[in-house]
Amino acid sequence: MKQTSRAKILIANSTLHIGGAEEVIATLCRHIDRTRFDVSVCYLKEQGTVGEKIAAEGTEVFGIPRSRRFKTDYFTALGLRRAIRSRGVQLVHSHDVHALADTTLCRLTTPGIRTVHSFHYGHYPHREKPNRRIEALCWRFLDQPVAVSRVQRDAIARLYRIPEGRIDVLWNGVDRQVGGPIPEFIARERNRGRIVIGSINTLIPQKGMFDLLEVAARLKQQSAHPHVFLVAGEGHLRAALESRRHALGLDDDVIFLGWVQNTARVMMDHIDVFFQPSLWEAMSIVLLEAMAAQRAIVATAVGETPLMVEHQTSALLTDAGDIDAMAGGLSRLLASPELRLQLGANAAQRYRENFTAQAMVERHMALYDRVLARGLRSTRLLGQWSR
Numbered sequence: 001m002k003q004t005s006r007a008k009i010l011i012a013n014s015t016l017h018i019g020g021a022e023e024v025i026a027t028l029c030r031h032i033d034r035t036r037f038d039v040s041v042c043y044l045k046e047q048g049t050v051g052e053k054i055a056a057e058g059t060e061v062f063g064i065p066r067s068r069r070f071k072t073d074y075f076t077a078l079g080l081r082r083a084i085r086s087r088g089v090q091l092v093h094s095h096d097v098h099a100l101a102d103t104t105l106c107r108l109t110t111p112g113i114r115t116v117h118s119f120h121y122g123h124y125p126h127r128e129k130p131n132r133r134i135e136a137l138c139w140r141f142l143d144q145p146v147a148v149s150r151v152q153r154d155a156i157a158r159l160y161r162i163p164e165g166r167i168d169v170l171w172n173g174v175d176r177q178v179g180g181p182i183p184e185f186i187a188r189e190r191n192r193g194r195i196v197i198g199s200i201n202t203l204i205p206q207k208g209m210f211d212l213l214e215v216a217a218r219l220k221q222q223s224a225h226p227h228v229f230l231v232a233g234e235g236h237l238r239a240a241l242e243s244r245r246h247a248l249g250l251d252d253d254v255i256f257l258g259w260v261q262n263t264a265r266v267m268m269d270h271i272d273v274f275f276q277p278s279l280w281e282a283m284s285i286v287l288l289e290a291m292a293a294q295r296a297i298v299a300t301a302v303g304e305t306p307l308m309v310e311h312q313t314s315a316l317l318t319d320a321g322d323i324d325a326m327a328g329g330l331s332r333l334l335a336s337p338e339l340r341l342q343l344g345a346n347a348a349q350r351y352r353e354n355f356t357a358q359a360m361v362e363r364h365m366a367l368y369d370r371v372l373a374r375g376l377r378s379t380r381l382l383g384q385w386s387r
Contacts, residue, residue, distance in 0.1 A: 006038040007372055010089040012080065012099040014044045016051030016061070018202075018259075020285040021095045021120040024148075024172055024360070026050050029059040031361040037368065042083060044076045044098055077102040081110055089113060091143075091372060095120060097131045104138040114143040114371050118170070122282030122303050123206070124155035136160050139167075143371045146170050149283040149304030170367065171304075173360025174288045176351075177262075179269030185230065185257060186270045195227040195334055198271030198295075200263050200286045201278075203235030203256075208277035208300065210237075210244060211321060215277065217248045218327040225334040228253060229275070232260040232267060268293040272340060273333050278302055279320050291351040296340035298329040308355070314346035 011029070016022050025041060032039055040060040043051055047063060055061040064079035080102045084092065093116045094103040100117050107115045117139070121127065127135070139145045139160055145167045147153035153169050156162065182190070189196055201207040209231070216229050231254065238256065245254050260266055264286065268274070274290035274297045281287075281303035290297055291308070297315035299305055300322075309315035316332065318325035333340050 006034070006036060007091065007368065008087060008089045009037050009039045009368060010042055010084060010087065010092045011039065011095070012042045012044065012092055012103055013095045014098040015046040015048045016041070016043050016054065017046065017048035018050060020172070020282075021118070022048065022050040023174070023285050024118070024120075025095060026054050026057075027173065027175060027357045028361055028364055029054050030057055030175070031357050033365060036365065040087065042080065044080070044102065077105040081106045084110055084113060091116065091368060093118070093368075097134050100138050101134050104141050107141055114374070115141070116144045116146060116367065116371060117142050118146045118148060119152060119156055120148060120282055122149075122152060123280040124152065125159045127159070132159070143374065144168055144367060146367070147282075148172055150307065151303050152282045168367065170363045171355065171360065172283045172285055172288060173355045173357045174285060174292060175357045176292045177264040177268060177289060179265055179267075179293070182270045183260075183266050185255070186267070189228045189230070192228075193226050195225055195273070196271045197227055197229045197273045197275050197330060198232070198267055199229065199275045199277075200232045200260075200267065200289075201276070202233050203231075203237040203241060205237070206279055206281075207233075208279045208320065209241050211277045211279075211323060211326070212275065213241065213244050213248055213250060213254060214323045215275075215326045215330065216250050216254050218323055219330055219334075220250070220253055222327060223331045223334050227334055228255060230255050230257060230267070230271065232257045232263045234259045264289040264293070268295060271295060273298060273330065275326075275330065276300065276305075277320075277326060281305060283308070288351065288355050291347040291355065294344040294348040296333050296343045297347055298326060298333065300326075309347055309350060314343060314350050316343070 011025055029039055041054055043063050051061050064076045084106055091114045092103045094100045095118050103115050107113060147156055147167055147169050150169055153167050157167055186196055203209055268289055274295040276287055276299040278300050283304040299315055299317055300320040301317040302320050311317040316329035
């Protein structure tokens, strides 16, 4: 019996540091059907910790050699094209703007390759001008642009005037991260009789960490139930957040843990409530991890979140920036272990039905099959998709 050859897929990104897009790439590499797809991963700048994890799990990870003549390397597209040709790559899947630009140049100069790009940014139309210009040009040459949420897809389509049906939606998915022994920093709070509210994110404006501090101050006044906020993550707002925490008298109530290795595995099974006060999201990976771990959730209704969880059934949702509503939701959960269990069980059911890692990978493999089966689209600027 003749054996069908595997399709050669190259996944490209600037770096493979900690982040939602990077975790999607790692999950895809972990679960893709290797009898059908030969997958490798390319980084254009730095490998990063997620890249190390991908390589350790058995996927080829390689970088594009940097130019020795220029501090900023403007020629990574040439190295990417050489890698595509030498490996016989059939489809390139990019996940950030740098990779999108380089992949598009390769698409225009390398006959036969097909290209897919996933948009992960969650705050359209508020996109930085340089990135907006690149995306506005390059989507026209893609075989398939992909959004990670319906809300994001609609915003991208409006911004770039993408025709209806041209951009696909592939929901994210995650593995269930089964926790180990309770970490010392949570055990210490348990021994003090405190309910643990966990938040996992980078300390950047998007994540609403200053709102978290205001909510913590309000909750300290409202709730008679002892509790603590444990925040895992690092970022450039750390010093400003610590200063505001001190001004609010919350030094013992909000603990910034810094980076926690394998955060979801270490923390998620041991917190009582997951809190996400984000100002915007596309489709949050860590929210999916909280759902998978059967945690009670209080989150802002941004991006795809209202389609991931249902208010009052599988989470408590509020408007972004609504301090009173966030504090009120957390107060309800602090007072009711039964409600925490009910919301957590319903969130886990939503995860199992829609957002497992395998479900996400199946959606990606079906997309790859469709794109590889198509004839190449025209690369002319003026044409069906550029009007």
